[in-house]
Structure formats: C-alpha cells, structure tokens
Amino acid sequence: MFTTEDAKIILQEERKKYEKYASENLKLNMARGKPCREQLDLSTGLLRVLPDDVGETGIQDYRNYGILDGIPEAKKLFADLYQVDEKEIMVIGNSSLTLMYDTIQRGLQFGFGGEKPMNAQGKLKWLCPVPGYDRHFAITELFGFEMINIPMDENGPDMDLVEKWCQDPSVKGIWCVPKYSNPQGVVYSDETVERFAKLQPAAKDFRIYWDNAYGVHYLSEDVPLKNLLEEAKKYNNEDICYIFGSTSKISFAGAGLAFMISSEKNLTALKKLMGYQMIGPNKLVQLAHVLFFKNAEGIRLQMDKQAEILHPKFQKVLDILQESLSDLAKWTVPKGGYFISCDLPEGTAKKTVQLAAEVGVVFTGAGATFPYKKDPLDSNVRIAPTLPPLEELSKAMEICCCCAKIAWAERVLGL
C-alpha cells in the first residue's frame, strides 16, 4: 500500500516524464486489433494463386453465378479446422460481424425456429459477458435489446447468472468470444462449454452467438476449446448454437473469408432467407484461400508464423506492465487472441486514456469494453499490441503506465 506521501512523489516524477512525452509530438495508435504489416505479408502468395484457367478448377465455373453458401472446398477447409461436418458450415462474405448482424436482423424480421419475429415480441434482453467486444454490444444496442452485464472470470462468463437470466423468456441471446476472448484472452473451460451446451432457455428463439474469432490465434501453444456444437448434440440442443469465425486475422483483414457453423436445421432455415438477399459469395476469393492454405494444417502453419510475429509484442507489453504497474493494476496474460485486458485502480481508466490521447497515444476508449460504453468501475483498459512496431509499442506502453500512475495519484490526492 502506498501512503499519501508516496502518491505525491510518484505524481511529481510521472508528471515530469509526461511533460517530456508531450514535447515529442507523438502519434501512436494502440486502439484497434489490427494485424501488422509483417502478418499481412505472410499471405502475399494469396494474391496471385489463381490460375488463368480457374474456370476449370472447381465443381463448376467459379467465375460465374451459383452456389449460395460457399464452395465445397472452402467448406471442407473450415469444417476440418473446426471439427464439424461440412453440412454444418457455410462460408459467406468477408466478415463474421456481417454474418452476426444479418443473423440477428433475420431473427428480428422473420423469427427463429418457428417463433414470432423478435420485432413483434416487445422489449427484449441480451446477455453480455463483460468486459467484451464493443462491436457486439453496438449491434444489440442498435437493435434496442436491453443489455445485461455478465461478469467474466478465468473460466468464462458466470454460468450461474447466465442460467438464471435464461429463465426469462425475453432474453434472446448471449455474446460469447469463447477462445482467447476479447479483451481478456480467456479460453472458456470445459465445464463452461458443457453448461452452454445443455442450456435450456425459456425462449425457444434464444441463441448462443459464439464468436470464435480467435479459434486458431494462439501466441505459443494452442489451448483447446471444447466443441460447442458437438457437446450440444449430446443434449439434442444443437439448434442453440450460432458459431462464427473468419480469416480476417489469418489471411487479410477485410479480404478474407467468414463462416458460420450451426445445426443443419438452422442453416437450412437461414439459407432459405439468404437466397433472397444474396447471389452467393465471391467464390474466387474462396478458391484462392483453398489453393493457398491447401488444408487445415496449412492454416495452422500460417498461425505458427503469425504467433512468431505477435508473441514478442505481447511479451513486451506484459514486461512493461509488470515493471511499472504491478503495485497498482491487474492484467490478464493471454495465451492467444489480440488483446490484453488491464484493470487499473477504480475511477482512473477514463482519465488515463484521456491523458495518453493528449500526448498523441490513442488507446481504445475507456468503457468501450462494456455495454453502453459504461464501465461501472471505470477501471478497464484494452491494450491492442498487434499493429505497432515493437519500438512504438514500448513507447506507447511506457506512456500508458505513466498516465495510469498520474491518474491514480491525482485520485488518491483528491486533485
């Protein structure tokens, strides 16, 4: 514990550093989970892997219309990678976010599983493990769901609370990032996955939105995640699963492939509606991915290379936090994913992010990891180490720690 006197000394020291930083005209961005240039370079071969006679390559001419839910070769690639049946997957578009948004929009407009359209069911609720992914929360806020915070621990969301809320028929979904979660890097425990698999919500149109965004995005050794769909089948409960993923952080961000995994029954119902909206995905981009990666093992080899690039960056952030904030803050040590979640002393996150911004270092807005952007403790900061070069990363983290100390000291001293 620090005395008031300690706080005064720290404040003085850190303010001195801060003024130096202010004079440096920095422009550093730690806000977005973007891949860095070296990661993108790993997929250069994708750009020109298609042969001139590509029209002859697949089961039909992939340069022409046809196939709503992804070419068979792409379905097989991701079905193998995520250990599901090819009938349980569709490969569509370039963004899992779009698949999630569109799926929820379909539930609102047309309803799921024979239930009334959710639009016609009055005021509805959604469960949000926190801290979590801001773009998830933005979607359910836009659609007018009342969002319920569900605390996370090292095993995943508080399942007692999830099960309790699911007795309420107005609760229609839960956002999950089950592996290397955004922002903590938590991998849901076997018990958590099992409890999700046998969940019996009051609402028949409740779905688990299982955003497996970082399914193969380990930093050193992969941590296994139980297969939700397989588990759910044991309880004849597979219709509860909507599983999403993409290659945004495997190949190119925005120029990759997205996929959705669910029960055959669910996919059949969704595809019937998708047929009105779509002419089918870009099959040439899909084929290029298949030719480039060859198979699931090819993707794992790519992820080994990604890990080599990212591991030192994460380690650098962790080292600086350990060196500078071990007495003040707590943070997660992720085994994969794109973020480090740092809990600063209560009431200091906003101030810390603001101070950093004032010297040209942008972090994810404090609160962004909570529904309605409201962190009840004003404590959580999401750190995204992937994009900046190592040197910039060090600088940004030093500044982050300096700002956190100033924010803390000012609060202790009532300034």
Add this chain to the structure above:
Amino acid sequence: MFTTEDAKIILQEERKKYEKYASENLKLNMARGKPCREQLDLSTGLLRVLPDDVGETGIQDYRNYGILDGIPEAKKLFADLYQVDEKEIMVIGNSSLTLMYDTIQRGLQFGFGGEKPMNAQGKLKWLCPVPGYDRHFAITELFGFEMINIPMDENGPDMDLVEKWCQDPSVKGIWCVPKYSNPQGVVYSDETVERFAKLQPAAKDFRIYWDNAYGVHYLSEDVPLKNLLEEAKKYNNEDICYIFGSTSKISFAGAGLAFMISSEKNLTALKKLMGYQMIGPNKLVQLAHVLFFKNAEGIRLQMDKQAEILHPKFQKVLDILQESLSDLAKWTVPKGGYFISCDLPEGTAKKTVQLAAEVGVVFTGAGATFPYKKDPLDSNVRIAPTLPPLEELSKAMEICCCCAKIAWAERVLGL
C-alpha cells in the same frame, strides 16, 4: 388469321418435330441471365493483376481493416462511368441485389429520412413495372409489401399510373430497371426519367429503386439514359433516388463489385447504419478491378468485347422467332441487356415452358416476370440468350417455337 384447319395441320407437324426432340435426350438451359465462358475469359487478367507489394498501392494498406464504403479509386471509376460525384457513390460487396435487400431491410427496421420504421407503419405497398425481374419481386413479397402491377411500354412504366399510386402514403417504393430492362430491353425515355425525377409521393420515405444493372451492357451502339440523380437535383428531389449497379456482367458474376448511388444525405444516413453491420468491402478485389480496367473508358472497351460475343446470340434468337412465330407472338428487339421478352398467345406461356422442360429445355418459369409469379395473361416468356453456345441456343429456340405452336394449336382446338 389461322383457321381451325390450319391449327390442326400445324399441330400435327409440330408434334412430329416434338417427338424427335424428345428422343434426343437434350439438356439445355435458357433460364438464367448468366454470362458465357467467353465473356468470363475477357477478365482473366483480373485474377493476378495485384502486385506483391499491394500494401503500398493505395491511400493505406488495402490488405488491412479500414474504409467502409469502398476505396477512392473504385468510387472514382464508377462515378466517372455513371457521371455522378464521388461523394454520391459507395462501392460495397459483390452484389447489387444484396445492396437493395439490405437497404429495404434498413428502411423496415430503422426508417428512412426521419420517418418511422416501415415495419411500424402497417400494411404497405410497392409498385412493380411488369413484366420485370423476379428477384426484385421476391424481395418485396418476402417483406410483405402488397405488390401493384404497373404496365410497361417502350418508354418505361406507365407514369400516369405511377403518379396516381404515389398519392397513396402506403406506397413506399418502385422497382425500376431503367436501361435495357429485364426482360424487355426497354430504355426509359427522357420524359419517363424526368417524371420520376420530379415525383412527389405522399410518403416521405418513398424511394425509387433504380436498378441500373445493364447501364453499359449494349449489344451494338449504346442508347443513352438520362441521369436520374442529376434530374432529381433540379427539383431538390435527389433523396428519392436509390441507384444500384454492379460488375457482375462486366467482370465476373459473383466475384465483381457492386455500388450504390444516391444523394450525399442518403448515403451518410445509410453508412451510419452500415457501420454496425460491416467491416468494409474486400478492398483487394476493388483494387484489382481498378488496376485491370484503369478507367471508365477501360470498362467501355470491355463492354465492346462483350457485345461482340453477345450480339450474334441475340440475333440468332430474333431470327428464329421471326422465322417461326411471327404470326403468333410478339417480342422485343433489345439494344442491350440480357433478355428478350416474348409474348405468346394468351394462355399458352405455362404450357409452352412445360412442354420444353419435358424434352430437356429449361426456360425461366412462365409467370416469373410478374409479382407473385402470376402473369394475368399467361403469355410472357423470358428468353436468356447469353449462356448457351450458338448451336445449343438455336436448338433450344427451335424447340421453344415448336412448343409454343403446339400450346397455341391445342388451345385453339380446345384440346
């Protein structure tokens, strides 16, 4: 005019031919407006036009996240081609159908121009020029709009009727394919476009869904279409325009680019909502198109080559119709687009398509060109000459004419 005796003779002759066709085990498809192989081969260069150092090419690294509404180079390409401002266009995804569907879904869920969500406005109506495009009608049927048939002539839709219906505040939109219309190949006259441009519907959230699918898809010389957005501006009415198009039939079908043109105000409102649904389009596919076509003139050169491939096919269909059905049927002679619309004698279209199917020749389902698939006269057949090789096309058309004659003769004779 034919006598009953003529009909008997014709029936006998044609049935003989039909039996011969039946013995040939044919499998021909004239149903879909798909480009043929030679057309697709024109874009082979697109497949590998991206350089290895593509990350350096644009205003930012197009292999990474960022840019919601299309890369500036792609916006410029299509803005030049369609003579609009770059602020009035967005280039998104691979399908104008998806852009239309998503736009209407946004109007239903969130409302347009400050009006209530259309979902909350009770029973609504939609104007459908007929015959028209089946996938348009499918969307508005799915969303529960009551669809009103608006007859087409050589100048476009019956504008008196359009203006009359627009006095009804429950009318929220109209489907238009203003250039080389599907299926007739009609180019809307200047007067028609002007009347659309100054349309004053009772509903403030009424929009013209201007699907300019064949904007540069001439068969020999291009027929100009007045610029709806420019015209509408003269009446401060530009917010009424939602204009769509794609390169599905310029480069690759399904692996091309789609775009939407509207007032800056409309696009700003739409983009705000799109930001929740999307991470942005595949920028590398966009850049490949820009590098391949270079500029609007490059697209026109490509369309010259497309026309060279397609013109003989259309001519062949017209020749066969002229030779075989000039006494029985009427058809359009399109100057562009993908279809020929043929009006058979009343009450014979379904039977004709069915007879053809029974000997292995698939035409677009009779009625498909009308809302609810109901052609009130059972007369219209849509012919799609683009996909089959010339020889197959001739065969399919001979069979079509034979079936049409049988259907007509059987009807005349009360069989």
